[in-house]
Amino acid sequence: MVNLTRASRELFSRTPDERFNSFDSLLAHCQARRERSSEHWQLSQQLCIEHTPEGLRMQLEDAETPNLSLSDWSFTQLCKLCGVQKDTVNKLTSETASRVFRDTMPHSREPLQVYAAADTALAVHSSTYSRLFDAEVLQAVREAAPDFTPPPTGMGGATGLYAGEQDMFAFGIDPDGWVEIGGENFAPGFFVWNSEVGRRSVGVQTFWYQEICQNHIVWDAIEVVELKRRHIGNVQDALDDVRLAIAQLVKKRDERRDSFASGIRQAMATPFGEDAEEVHKLLAKQGVSSRIAEQVVQLAGERTPYTVFGVVDALTRIAGRYENAGDRLVMDQKAASLLSLAA
Structure with a gap:
């Protein structure tokens, strides 16, 4: 486990x-979120990261929302794409950072995939990425x-x-x-x-x-x-x-x-002992004390023969009375072993 x-x-x-x-x-x-999202394909050399009073913005061509803010994740991806350290770019002014992206942006024949929701670019991936x-x-x-x-x-x-x-x-x-x-x-x-x-x-x-x-x-x-x-x-x-x-x-x-249900039905139909004396003897063989066996007989009812389910159910209820978890576990284990007698 x-x-x-x-x-x-x-x-x-x-x-x-x-x-x-x-x-x-x-x-x-x-x-x-899916309904308000969109995907845009853009050559990297045409991807512009511009400085604005609100910070860095991504400029896209032929998009309904061409001016996108950057999420932390898309900013991280852009830094990786351009081969610059994110921590370093974060220390720069947005105007200087935009020049860094412009100067380091790679050129490729394969377009980039820009994933956006509302007016935010959430991710920038290569063409091999599948969403x-x-x-x-x-x-x-x-x-x-x-x-x-x-x-x-x-x-x-x-x-x-x-x-x-x-x-x-x-x-x-x-x-x-x-x-x-x-x-x-x-x-x-x-x-x-x-x-x-x-x-x-x-x-x-x-x-x-x-x-x-x-x-x-x-x-x-x-x-x-x-x-x-x-x-x-x-x-x-x-x-x-x-x-x-x-x-x-x-x-x-x-x-x-x-x-489990089948096992319970079988346990209900399988005799454990013809009378209280036989139940006592069989429980003793399973390591159950005479005192507990007496309680089992009382809880299992007076109908005879006593069934495996009746005896197991009685042991389980007795275990529930114990405050000590270790004692409960021992009793539950004995009950589980008795249930197998109906298999």
Whole structure:
């Protein structure tokens, strides 16, 4: 088992305006951003970074909004494109910085891709970059797992659902999906992420977990599966990755639910002992004290024969009375081992 910290890192790096309280609100935000965005193709030698009283602006040819402000990410990309240090350019006046970009801008036969929303340039990429919109990824998630919800609210009101200028991240769980695996309880969950501006890959990670803390650390995860793609080539195939990974998680959840339900039905129909005396003897063989066995007989009722489910249910209820977590764990383990008698 492993502890997953990806969602915890997101929790501590997101500002309040990047948090969303529901999957629907996150999806609506990403859809609205997509609708107001646009892509422009421009030769680098024709890309002008001009000095204005408001700071640096990007001048585009043949665009409805030819004068664009720069986001922190697009400014970072321009510095890399021109081979200049971002920290150095930040120390210059905007007038001097515009001359630096003009003098260092490379010439190429391949046009650059400028991604903009409203009047801001969000990203500048080469022609090899393939964009995948956050809304497309989230729609694929919705199709595959419509009944998953965000995790419990974390420290500082963190929601597990985030979208900022540079990327998106969503954390989903099935709060009703608990099943028993190897005598312990697990529930299914997933992370999904993307960046429309190339800040990170597009990816999905599915898992089964035992606990989520206030810091959104996922504790004791098993069957962890991760798929991710860079934004090159046919990145649209990543949508199939997301659908398939989450669909397989849902399928396994349903199979385990059915198996668990079948096991419970079988335990209800399987005799454990003909009478109280036999139940005492069989529990003693399993290491259960005479005092606990007496309580089991009382809680399991007077109907005979006593069933495996009745005995297990009684042990589980007795375990719930213990204040010490270690004592509860020992009793729960005994109950789980008895349940296997109905297999």
